[in-house]
Amino acid sequence: MGNSATAVDATALKAEFPLLATPRPDGRPVHYLDSAATSQKPQAVLDAMDAYYRETNANVHRGVYEMAAEATDRFEAGRTAAARLVNHPREGLVLAKNATEAINLVAWAWGTRTLREGDEILVTGMEHHSDIVPWQIVATITGARVVFAPITPGGELDMDALHGLINPRTRLVGVVHSSNVLGTINPVADIVAMAHEVGALALVDATQSVPHMPVDAAAIDADFLVFTGHKLCGPTGIGCLAGRPAVLEGMEPFLGGGEMISDVTMDGSTFAEIPLKFEAGTPPIAEAVGLAAAVEFLEDIGLDRIRAHERELCVQMLAALDEVPGLTVLGPRDPDRRGAAFSWVMDDLHPHDIAQFLDSKNICVRAGHHCAKPLMRVLGTQATTRASAYLYTTEDDVLALRDALIECRRWFGVG
Amino acid sequence: MGGLDDLYQQLILDHYRNRRGRGRIENASASVHEHNPVCGDECYLDILVVDDRLVEVRSDGDGCSISQAAASMLTEVAEGKQLDEALDTVEHFRLMMHGETEPDEDVLGDAIALEGVAKYPVRVKCALLSWLALRDAIAGYRETTAHGG
Numbered sequence: 001m002g003n004s005a006t007a008v009d010a011t012a013l014k015a016e017f018p019l020l021a022t023p024r025p026d027g028r029p030v031h032y033l034d035s036a037a038t039s040q041k042p043q044a045v046l047d048a049m050d051a052y053y054r055e056t057n058a059n060v061h062r063g064v065y066e067m068a069a070e071a072t073d074r075f076e077a078g079r080t081a082a083a084r085l086v087n088h089p090r091e092g093l094v095l096a097k098n099a100t101e102a103i104n105l106v107a108w109a110w111g112t113r114t115l116r117e118g119d120e121i122l123v124t125g126m127e128h129h130s131d132i133v134p135w136q137i138v139a140t141i142t143g144a145r146v147v148f149a150p151i152t153p154g155g156e157l158d159m160d161a162l163h164g165l166i167n168p169r170t171r172l173v174g175v176v177h178s179s180n181v182l183g184t185i186n187p188v189a190d191i192v193a194m195a196h197e198v199g200a201l202a203l204v205d206a207t208q209s210v211p212h213m214p215v216d217a218a219a220i221d222a223d224f225l226v227f228t229g230h231k232l233c234g235p236t237g238i239g240c241l242a243g244r245p246a247v248l249e250g251m252e253p254f255l256g257g258g259e260m261i262s263d264v265t266m267d268g269s270t271f272a273e274i275p276l277k278f279e280a281g282t283p284p285i286a287e288a289v290g291l292a293a294a295v296e297f298l299e300d301i302g303l304d305r306i307r308a309h310e311r312e313l314c315v316q317m318l319a320a321l322d323e324v325p326g327l328t329v330l331g332p333r334d335p336d337r338r339g340a341a342f343s344w345v346m347d348d349l350h351p352h353d354i355a356q357f358l359d360s361k362n363i364c365v366r367a368g369h370h371c372a373k374p375l376m377r378v379l380g381t382q383a384t385t386r387a388s389a390y391l392y393t394t395e396d397d398v399l400a401l402r403d404a405l406i407e408c409r410r411w412f413g414v415g
Numbered sequence: 416m417g418g419l420d421d422l423y424q425q426l427i428l429d430h431y432r433n434r435r436g437r438g439r440i441e442n443a444s445a446s447v448h449e450h451n452p453v454c455g456d457e458c459y460l461d462i463l464v465v466d467d468r469l470v471e472v473r474s475d476g477d478g479c480s481i482s483q484a485a486a487s488m489l490t491e492v493a494e495g496k497q498l499d500e501a502l503d504t505v506e507h508f509r510l511m512m513h514g515e516t517e518p519d520e521d522v523l524g525d526a527i528a529l530e531g532v533a534k535y536p537v538r539v540k541c542a543l544l545s546w547l548a549l550r551d552a553i554a555g556y557r558e559t560t561a562h563g564g
Contacts, residue, residue, distance in 0.1 A: 352454055352479035352541065360419040368454045382455035382477070412480070413432060 007309040008301055010394045016042045017392055024362050031363040031397045036180050036208060036341040036388030038230045041294075045233060048293035049286045060285055061259065061276075071285060078288025079275070081295035082240045085232075086210060086225065088217040092248060094241040094275040095283055099207045100130040102226040102241035103174075105278060106203060107134035109254040110247075115171055117143030122165055122200075123174040124149045124157055125378050126182060129371040131174045131205045144171070151378060155182040155331035163194055170200040177209035181370045181386065182331030183314075183338035185209070189220045196221075201247065207231060211298070211390070212339055213307040223247050229287060234294035238287035241278070248274045255280035298391075306391045310340040313389045313398065317342050320402035325415055327405065330379060340389035343370070346405075348414040351385040357408040363401055422535060423480065426528035431480040436490025438473045445556035447548040451540055456482055460548035464556055467498050474545050481529070481538050486545035488526040498553050505550045512539045 014020045017040045024030050032040060058068040060075045083090040096102040111134075115121070121135045125148050135146045147170075149162040157175075166173065173195035178185050188204045195202040203224040209215050211232035217225050224247075229238040253260055253271055257280035262270040271277045298306065314335035321329050326347035332338045346354060351367035358365050366386045369376045376382060387401055409415050440446075443461035450457045456478035463471035472493045474486040493501050508526055510516035514533045532542045 350454075350456075350477075350479035352481070352538065356422065356535070356538070357419065373455065376455065382457070413428065 006305060007312050008305050008391055010309060010392050014392045014394065018043060018046070020392055028362050031400045033387035033389060033393065033397060033401060034364045034366050035390035036386065037366055038236070039211060039233050039390055040392065041235070042233055042297050044297050045235065045290045045293045049235060049290040052286050052289040059282055075283065075285045075288045078292040081292040083242070085295045086215050086217040086242055088242040089245060091274055092243050092245040094243060094278045095288060096239045096241055097237060097284070098239035099205065099226040099228040102239050103130055103203065103205070104134045105241060105254040106224050107138045109251045109278070111135070111138040112141055113252055115142035115144040118169060119144040119171045120147050120169045121172050121174065122147045122149060122170050124162070124176065125151045126179045126184065126372065126375050127174065127176050128180055128205065131176060132374065135174065148374065155184050157186055162191065166194050166198055166200065168198055170195065170198055172201045172203060174203040174205065176205040177215070178212070178339040179331065180208050180341055181343050181372050181375055181384065183341040184331050185337055185339055188222070192220055192222045208339060208341065212310055214303040217242050229291040229294065232294055233297055235287045235290040238284045238291050245274060253277055257281045259283065301391060309391060310389060311335045313340055313393055314338060316395050316398045317389065320398050323402055324405045325409060330384060341386060342388065343384040343386045345381055345384055349409065349412060351383045353412060354385045354408055357411060358404050361400065361404045363404055421531040424528045424531065426525055427480060427484040430484035430487040430525065434483055434487040436473055436487060437475060439475055440471055440473045445552040447552045447555065449544050449548045451544055453537065453540060456541070456544065458482065458486060458544045458548055460545055460552055462549070462552045462556065464498065469493050469496050469498065469501055472549065479541055481532055482541040482544050485526065485529055485542040488524065489545050489549060492524040492526055493549060502550060502553060505546050508546050509543065512543055
């Protein structure tokens with residue numbers, strides 16, 4: 001996939017991101033290596049949201065006046081863009097607050113009403129807390145059980161073990177497409193097929209893949225695929241659930257209120273068609289406008305080219321980190337099997353201290369458990385340091401990181 | 416790099432590399448196990464109390480330089496103090512971490528070197544972990560003795 005595509009000119013792209021193009025207060029540039037947490041926003045996204053508020057701000061879906069109709073069009077264009085990005089029918093594209101809320105929507109609207117005692121929800125040992133905790137809550141309510149598929153010492157899913165854990169009691173398999181800690185890219189289409197073999201549903205957490213590579217929801221064939229706007233150059237406050245329309249139609253609502261009804265009487269209510277059935281209350285309108293602009297921005301560059309760029313960065317980053325004494329990178333080393341999130345541990349240096357030192361060089365990385373504590377326990381550590389790249393990351397950023405890590409060891413007196 | 420030097424004073428790095436009071440106490444009067452939810456770091460704190468005085472304070476666990484140095488300094492400062500005096504010291508340290516008092520070196524000893532941490536809200540928890548563990552340990556000790564334990 002995408003290896004033949006021409007990589008992007010990341011240095012030129014950086015200029016389109018005001019935050020990255022502007023020096024920090026100390027006059028030096030920022031090396032932003034925390035895009036797995038949230039991406040920076042290009043001028044095009046800022047402009048689109050600004051224009052929405054200045055030109056057509058109105059509530060959506062019921063206004064009779066022209067401006068309200070235009071606001072509705074711009075809002076729905078966000079849904080259309082998100083659906084197009086992952087090749088999914090737009091009636092199956094539910095807009096939520098974030099990917100976490102999208103998973104909670106499935107857990108509550110489907111899980112609490114469907115799961116029974118003895119049922120199993122299978123998730124993997126490299127899930128983000130957002131694909132663990134909702135299922136644990138639902139399991140407590142329903143008597144179902146959350147089962148974890150193990151990972152190998154190399155940071156990949158043990159596919160044989162996973163296959164062995166899928167059985168007729170399995171009702172849902174939840175799997176992350178690309179790990180936010182290890183970078184591992186999982187064979188999600190194969191796992192979805194395994195789930196379907198036993199009649200289970202499949203949920204793919206594509207939060208870390210959709211921003212970085214072409215993702216074809218139709219080919220993956222999951223019943224639910226979630227991702228979020230703010231990691232793909234869009235604003236915070238908007239996430240997406242790409243659900244199989246037939247499954248969504250069979251589900252009861254999640255949150256109740258305005259927007260999501262067909263009729264309301266004192267005796268009860270009937271509900272709107274999908275996807276509005278799952279969108280109670282005034283939706284994130286400006287955020288949907290920003291999401292559309294972000295998707296167009298990515299499409300103009302080309303997701304295959306972004307993937308090719310990050311594949312090159314993988315090679316550069318692994319080589320750079322290998323030059324740092326006492327540093328061990330976690331996860332796969334094959335750039336075809338990993339995304340651009342790199343976690344490592346360093347002998348005698350704590351992630352907090354590393355991140356603090358890097359901050360003094362305007363290098364932004366993350367230190368901690370990355371909302372994946374079960375994975376941390378498997379890895380035998382409490383915390384890692386993580387650098388994560390994106391389309392605007394340059395080799396200069398990678399080398400700045402390498403040099404600072406080497407200096408960091410000296411500064412703390414550990415070599 | 417002025418900011419970094421303010422945060423990581425030599426005294427802190429010295430306590431980090433040569434940690435004092437590390438370990439556990441067999442037959443401790445009270446033990447506390449704390450963890451920092453931000454990073455998952457863990458801290459064990461044991462105290463031995465005789466005649467209302469901390470005759471021994473030991474801390475164990477892994478963590479960043481700030482948390483390790485803070486624990487090291489704590490054991491030095493707290494050992495030998497009366498319980499109420501130790502609690503006053505912890506409170507003085509806590510206020511310093513929140514920038515709410517002028518720190519007194521006579522009270523805090525080496526721990527005054529952690530004053531710069533107050534400017535880094537995410538790291539304040541690292542510094543406070545073991546100190547608040549001491550507060551909890553004293554409270555736990557008093558509860559058991561009050562109930563005739």
